[in-house]
Amino acid sequence: xxxxxxxxxxxxxxxxxxxxxxxxxxxxxxxxxxxxxxxxxxxxxxxxxxxxxxxxxxxxxxxxxxxxxxxxxxxxxxxxxxxxxxxxxxxxxxxxxxxxxxxxxxxxxxxxxxxxxxxxxxxxxxxxxxxxxxxxxxxxxxxxxxxxxxxxxxxxxxxxxxxxxxxxxxxxxxxxxxxxxxxxxxxxxxxxxxxxxxxxxxxxxxxxxxxxxxxxxxxxxxxxxxxxxxxxxxxxxxxxxxxxxxxxxxxxxxxxxxxxxxxxxxxxxxxxxxxxxxxxxxxxxxxxxxxxxxxxxxxxxxxxxxxxxxxxxxxxxxxxxxxxxxxxxxxxxxxxxxxxxxxxxxxxxxxxxxxxxxxxxxxxxxxxxxxxxxxxxxxxxxxxxxxxxxxxxxxxxxxxxxxxxxxxxxxxxxxxxxxxxxxxxxxxxxxxxxxxxxxxxxxxxxxxxxxxxxxxxxxxxxxxxxxxxxxxxxxxxxxxxxxxxxxxxxxxxxxxxxxxxxxxxx
Amino acid sequence: xxxxxxxxxxxxxxxxxxxxxxxxxxxxxxxxxxxxxxxxxxxxxxxxxxxxxxxxxxxxxxxxxxxxxxxxxxxxxxxxxxxxx
Numbered sequence: 001x002x003x004x005x006x007x008x009x010x011x012x013x014x015x016x017x018x019x020x021x022x023x024x025x026x027x028x029x030x031x032x033x034x035x036x037x038x039x040x041x042x043x044x045x046x047x048x049x050x051x052x053x054x055x056x057x058x059x060x061x062x063x064x065x066x067x068x069x070x071x072x073x074x075x076x077x078x079x080x081x082x083x084x085x086x087x088x089x090x091x092x093x094x095x096x097x098x099x100x101x102x103x104x105x106x107x108x109x110x111x112x113x114x115x116x117x118x119x120x121x122x123x124x125x126x127x128x129x130x131x132x133x134x135x136x137x138x139x140x141x142x143x144x145x146x147x148x149x150x151x152x153x154x155x156x157x158x159x160x161x162x163x164x165x166x167x168x169x170x171x172x173x174x175x176x177x178x179x180x181x182x183x184x185x186x187x188x189x190x191x192x193x194x195x196x197x198x199x200x201x202x203x204x205x206x207x208x209x210x211x212x213x214x215x216x217x218x219x220x221x222x223x224x225x226x227x228x229x230x231x232x233x234x235x236x237x238x239x240x241x242x243x244x245x246x247x248x249x250x251x252x253x254x255x256x257x258x259x260x261x262x263x264x265x266x267x268x269x270x271x272x273x274x275x276x277x278x279x280x281x282x283x284x285x286x287x288x289x290x291x292x293x294x295x296x297x298x299x300x301x302x303x304x305x306x307x308x309x310x311x312x313x314x315x316x317x318x319x320x321x322x323x324x325x326x327x328x329x330x331x332x333x334x335x336x337x338x339x340x341x342x343x344x345x346x347x348x349x350x351x352x353x354x355x356x357x358x359x360x361x362x363x364x365x366x367x368x369x370x371x372x373x374x375x376x377x378x379x380x381x382x383x384x385x386x387x388x389x390x391x392x393x394x395x396x397x398x399x400x401x402x403x404x405x406x407x408x409x410x411x412x413x414x415x416x417x418x419x420x421x422x423x424x425x426x427x428x429x430x431x432x433x434x435x436x437x438x439x440x441x442x443x444x445x446x447x448x449x450x451x452x453x454x455x456x457x458x459x460x461x462x463x464x465x466x467x468x469x470x471x472x473x474x475x476x477x478x479x480x481x482x483x484x485x486x487x488x489x490x491x492x493x494x495x496x497x498x499x500x501x502x503x504x505x506x
Numbered sequence: 507x508x509x510x511x512x513x514x515x516x517x518x519x520x521x522x523x524x525x526x527x528x529x530x531x532x533x534x535x536x537x538x539x540x541x542x543x544x545x546x547x548x549x550x551x552x553x554x555x556x557x558x559x560x561x562x563x564x565x566x567x568x569x570x571x572x573x574x575x576x577x578x579x580x581x582x583x584x585x586x587x588x589x590x591x
Contacts, residue, residue, distance in 0.1 A: 176591055178591055179590075179591060180591040181591070265591075266591050267591055268589060268590050268591040269589050270587070270589050273589065290591065291588040291589050291590060291591060292588065292590045292591060293521040293522065293588040293589075293590055294521070294525075296520060296521050296524070296588070297588065298585075298588050314562065314569075315587070322560065323560065323587045323589070324589060326556070326557070326560045326586060326587050327586070327587045327588055327589035327590070328522070333590055335590060340590075340591065367564075367569075367585075369520055369583065369585065371520070371524075371530065373530065374530055376530070378518070378564075378567065378583065379567060380564040380567050380568060380569055380583065380585075381567060381568045381569065382569055383568075383569065
């Protein structure tokens with residue numbers, strides 16, 4: 001609850017209102033009027049609020065905090081009117097079951113109040129002079145300046161002012177806020193990317209802390225994405241951060257990847273890695289991927305058109321479950337902290353080079369193998385597999401597909417949209433070596449060879465709405481866009497790959 | 507680092523394979539004509555249980571198919587899938 005008052009704040013009465021039987025901790029912050037400001041003596045202050053807006057904003061700040069820190073009760077009272085030195089200007093109390101969350105929520109509350117509340121103060125100096133100061137504008141003006149923050153980085157000739165501006169325009173996505181995601185995010189935030197979005201559905205656990213360097217014991221039990229963003233914001237206030245407390249899935253993949261300049265794969269399993277890779281590949285967004293096993297790790301940058309093929313070339317269509325079992329190092333696996341530290345840091349390095357345009361011909365066609373036991377680094381050249389069912393044919397089609405991107409109109413449908421579409425026929429696109437498992441396919445599903453555009457055009461003429469599906473959801477989207485440019489307005493693509501399309505050898 | 511012996515194959519193990527082999531690198535003289543044959547030989551000599559079909563192999567710093575030719579002096583790296591983070 002948030003209140004404005006022009007009467008002296010009674011902290012004892014407010015504290016009593018917070019009392020509740022399930023609370024084991026109460027943290028109180030009191031903001032006092034002091035006798036000096038920016039080197040000038042101060043005699044008294046007048047606070048003036050834009051009343052309605054201040055109450056609305058104050059209450060929404062409290063609501064956000066109570067949602068972010070479940071179980072916390074938060075009260076905040078801000079003074080208006082004339083205050084003398086030593087008087088209470090703002091009072092914030094947080095009651096909760098445990099102290100760590102209470103401290104965090106209280107700290108967060110005062111920072112947001114200072115930053116967002118439309119309140120001004122007029123300072124009266126002993127010499128009789130006075131001046132109005134907007135609290136949040138003042139906080140910005142008094143705080144660090146971007147040019148100072150980035151001075152030691154923009155001084156690099158490879159980056160410079162131009163590179164710094166490119167970084168400021170960048171929208172970066174990090175999927176997985178763990179051993180890799182923490183160091184990667186620290187350096188990207190420090191470098192000053194414009195926007196940084198952190199995706200993770202997990203909560204901070206004690207066994208994370210030896211390697212997940214954004215978190216402290218205060219964060220235990222809280223959302224990883226939220227805790228990471230709070231820690232990052234404290235390091236660089238000039239970056240716009242976003243926390244997404246959700247699992248990265250085929251359902252939200254496209255929306256999360258859309259519009260990104262570069263994406264970092266900091267996940268820990270092949271199932272998610274393939275979904276993320278396919279969404280990036282489909283959208284043409286470079287993907288910086290690292291993976292770690294104990295003391296060793298791999299680093300790859302995948303980029304459509306970069307010449308190094310895709311994750312499917314590298315993994316040759318092996319089953320995802322099979323790969324995850326073979327890797328055998330997901331949740332619970334032992335890991336050397338510096339190994340994820342080095343690999344996550346290298347991910348940030350690759351991402352920053354992409355953003356400032358410091359890549360070369362080899363950037364998108366190498367696997368780097370790092371071993372911290374013998375400090376070795378070996379780089380292996382990747383090449384696109386001409387027979388790759390994902391990028392091989394797509395690359396051949398790409399000029400036409402890219403030129404059609406501008407035509408607009410959503411061609412990919414999620415599951416709900418597909419159900420809502422009436423008079424529809426599903427067409428499974430099959431690459432050589434693939435077949436349709438009709439038991440798992442939607443009733444009435446037709447098949448077409450992946451490159452058989454003539455048959456697709458015929459089906460579009462004969463049937464009503466057509467939904468194209470394929471094994472990974474990439475070729476179907478590309479083909480649907482291509483056919484749209486030919487005027488086929490009734491063709492759509494499934495946003496996710498079809499589990500009914502299987503390899504004949506499976 | 508001394509120059510690699512030209513008459514031997516130089517093998518590097520990565521991740522799980524390094525753990526199973528108990529070493530990062532070995533050098534050997536072999537009759538194996540391909541990485542697949544070499545891996546089969548090493549499975550016996552170094553008790554490697556990892557399935558060959560899930561491996562990637564690099565010869566002289568380039569990924570190659572498991573049935574590509576092998577020559578004396580080649581540097582071979584066997585790379586199992588790695589996914590942790």
